[in-house]
Amino acid sequence: xxxxxxxxxxxxxYFGENSLSYxxxxxxxxxxxxxxxxxxxxxxxxxxxxxxxxxLRTAGKNIVENPGVMSNPTLEKLQEGVRIARENxxxxxxxxxxxxxxDYSKGVxxxxxxxxxxxxxxxxxGHQPAEDQKIIPVACILTMAGTGSEMNAxxxxxxxxxxxxxxxxxxxxxxxxxxILNPRYTMTVPIDQxxxxxxxxxxxxxxxxxxxxxxxxxxxxxxxxxxxxxxxxRAAVKDPRDYEARxxxxxxxxxxxNTLLKCGKKQDWMVHQIxxxxxxxxxxxxxxxxxxxxxxxxxxxxxxxxxKFERFAQNVWGVKTAEQGLEALKQWMLEIxxxxxxxxxxxxPGMIDSIVSTTNYFPAGYMNLQxxxxxxxxLESL
Ligand code: NZQ
Ligand code: ZN
Numbered sequence: 001x002x003x004x005x006x007x008x009x010x011x012x013x014y015f016g017e018n019s020l021s022y023x024x025x026x027x028x029x030x031x032x033x034x035x036x037x038x039x040x041x042x043x044x045x046x047x048x049x050x051x052x053x054x055x056l057r058t059a060g061k062n063i064v065e066n067p068g069v070m071s072n073p074t075l076e077k078l079q080e081g082v083r084i085a086r087e088n089x090x091x092x093x094x095x096x097x098x099x100x101x102x103d104y105s106k107g108v109x110x111x112x113x114x115x116x117x118x119x120x121x122x123x124x125x126g127h128q129p130a131e132d133q134k135i136i137p138v139a140c141i142l143t144m145a146g147t148g149s150e151m152n153a154x155x156x157x158x159x160x161x162x163x164x165x166x167x168x169x170x171x172x173x174x175x176x177x178x179x180i181l182n183p184r185y186t187m188t189v190p191i192d193q194x195x196x197x198x199x200x201x202x203x204x205x206x207x208x209x210x211x212x213x214x215x216x217x218x219x220x221x222x223x224x225x226x227x228x229x230x231x232x233x234r235a236a237v238k239d240p241r242d243y244e245a246r247x248x249x250x251x252x253x254x255x256x257x258n259t260l261l262k263c264g265k266k267q268d269w270m271v272h273q274i275x276x277x278x279x280x281x282x283x284x285x286x287x288x289x290x291x292x293x294x295x296x297x298x299x300x301x302x303x304x305x306x307x308k309f310e311r312f313a314q315n316v317w318g319v320k321t322a323e324q325g326l327e328a329l330k331q332w333m334l335e336i337x338x339x340x341x342x343x344x345x346x347x348x349p350g351m352i353d354s355i356v357s358t359t360n361y362f363p364a365g366y367m368n369l370q371x372x373x374x375x376x377x378x379l380e381s382l
Contacts (some may be wrong), residue, residue, distance in 0.1 A: 001216050001266040002085065010147045011151045011258075011348045012178040012199055015251065019180045020051065026139065026178055027059040031091020033051045035084065037066045037105050038096040043143060052096060052141060053234055056158050064088045069097065072279055072286065073104040075114075075119055075159045081108040082118070085136065095140040095176070099147030099286075106155045106174045109136040123157055123168045140179040144189050145250040146287060148204060148257025150179035164358050165280040167272070181254065183247035191240060196287030198233045198249060199338050202226065203290040204256040210301060210308055211266040220332075223315045227253050229330060230316075237336050247359075267359050268365030274374060277359040284345035291338040295330055296380035300373075305366035342381045344372055347361030352378050 034056060047350040056063055066084050067159070069077060085093070085108050111118035113134040121127045126220040126223035129135060142150045153170040174361075189197070209222040229252050237246035255261070274297070275289035302309045302322050313325025330340070339345060347355065356375045367373070 001214065001218075001264045005263050007259070007263055008172050009151065009175060009259050010172055010177070012177045013151065013181060013254070013304060014178065015181045016247075017182055017184055019140070019182045020055075021343055022178075023052070023055050023114060023141070023180060026061065027055070027061065029328075030137070030139070031054045031062075032060075033062040033088060033092045034092045035064045035065060035081075035090040035105075035108070036065055037069050037081065037101050037108070039067070039098070041067075041100055042188065045094050046143075046185070048141070048143065048185060049096065051165075052094070052142065056094075064090055064188075069101045069104045071100050072156070072158050073100050073107070075157055075161075076233070078104065078111065078119075078157055082111045082172060085112040092137040092138060092139065092177075097142070098142070098144030098189075102138075102142065102149035102176070103138070103147070103155045103157070104160040105138045106149075106153065106170060106176075108156055109138045110170055110174055112136055112139065112153070120155075123166045126168060127172045129173070135173045137177045138174070138175040140186075142179055142181050142195055142217060142250075143185040144193060145183075145186050145246070145253040146200040147202075147243055149272055150176060150181065151254050151258035154257070156276065156375050157199075162358070163280040163354065165261065165276040167276065171271070181250055183250045186246050186250060187241060192288075193285055194235060194240060195336055196285035196291075198229070198236070198287065198336060199291045199294075199333070200287035201229055201249070201253045202233075202255045203275075203287070203294065204296075205229075205261065206298075206373075207268045207272060207365075208261040208265050209312070210298070210305060211268050213305075214264075216264055218265050219311075221255075222261055223312075226316045228252055229256075233332075233336055249308075263328065266365070270361065270364045270367070270369055271374055272378065273360045273362075274355075277355045278345065278347060280358055281351055281355050282342070282346045286347055288339050289342075292331060292340060292342045293377055294333075295326070295340060295382045296364070296377045298326055298329075300361055300377065301366050306368075342378065347382070349379075349382060352382075372376070
């Protein structure tokens with residue numbers, strides 16, 4: 001175990017079928033005016049919106065609504081949310097939805113009291129809000145498993161005009177104050193989104209696992225999470241109403257990216273950089289963009305980090321060689337029904353140079369990719 005780190009995660013979690021009941025007690029310590037962010041209608045169709053609004057009204061809160069937070073939220077929508085939060089002097093923000101709504105809420109929370117161009121400061125230049133800047137508290141009622149946004153400070157926003165999707169990890173002040181995770185809510189998630197979420201979880205684990213050669217506690221935890229996810233994913237695809245599988249997927253998603261696994265790890269995150277760029281050009285679900293380039297990416301990474309890929313083969317898949325490990329991963333992805341090419345997501349050969357031009361790159365994991373390498377990975381993934 002190498003490296004120096006501070007571990008601090010302030011998010012309180014309520015998990016399970018009764019978790020929403022805890023909202024009532026949390027409300028007593030939260031301010032009067034709440035900004036209620038949600039997406040394009042799923043929470044209205046499944047009744048969650050009505051339940052939550054009734055609880056907020058019972059507690060006497062003023063509700064400021066901000067519907068229409070789209071999947072892969074845009075800069076334009078972020079600016080609208082900041083305007084609404086400023087005009088209504090909101091005291092706290094409640095995110096009702098998936099990772100997009102949760103991410104978006106953090107973006108509004110960080111930007112409302114920022115004096116200046118928050119897009120440039122936070123997302124383009126990677127700064128944190130000043131120590132003395134006011135941050136609006138965020139809470140999250142999660143309806144889809146995948147991103148880990150419910151217990152981290154990540155916030156991914158797309159500048160749609162420039163096809164530029166960029167993530168920023170804020171400091172721990174932006175982690176949700178609490179998150180409510182009821183696996184039942186995820187039952188209405190469309191199957192494609194469920195599968196995308198499953199691979200997003202797997203890839204979050206990969207991004208942290210495939211780096212370093214030290215004996216690291218995080219890698220043992222990662223292997224356990226991967227093994228559980230492989231089993232749960234198979235069960236959920238067979239029967240999406242399997243509560244045990246859906247609850248294991250939801251809990252794994254949280255632990256895959258809640259700041260625990262990265263402790264003492266260099267990490268990678270280049271599959272995510274490429275995936276974000278593909279998403280900005282194709283609008284495909286986030287997890288699918290990762291799946292579609294993974295085989296080409298990890299075949300290449302294996303050449304530089306072979307011992308870890310052998311360990312992955314043996315400890316996760318029960319096979320011997322690094323190549324057999326990747327083959328087992330591929331077969332599992334096919335079994336789940338994940339896309340293995342970017343063509344399936346609508347990408348064309350003519351788009352490749354544009355996707356390369358909007359991909360952020362840095363030395364990561366076992367490789368130090370340059371634009372020409374990213375182009376080769378994308379061409380191999382067509
Ligand atoms: O908009 P609504 O109507 O809510 O529909 C959503 C959306 O269309 C739907 N959905 C969610 N819960 C549902 C449901 N439909 C029926 N029943 C439910 N219970 O599913 C669609 C996708 O939702 P979205 O929130 O976009 O998905 P996800 O949770 O995968 O979030 C994706 C966003 O998170 C970012 C991604 O880049 C992307 O912008 N990420 C955030 C990360 C973080 N905070 O650390 C890390 C990730 O790597 C990722 O980059
Ligand atoms: Zn992801």
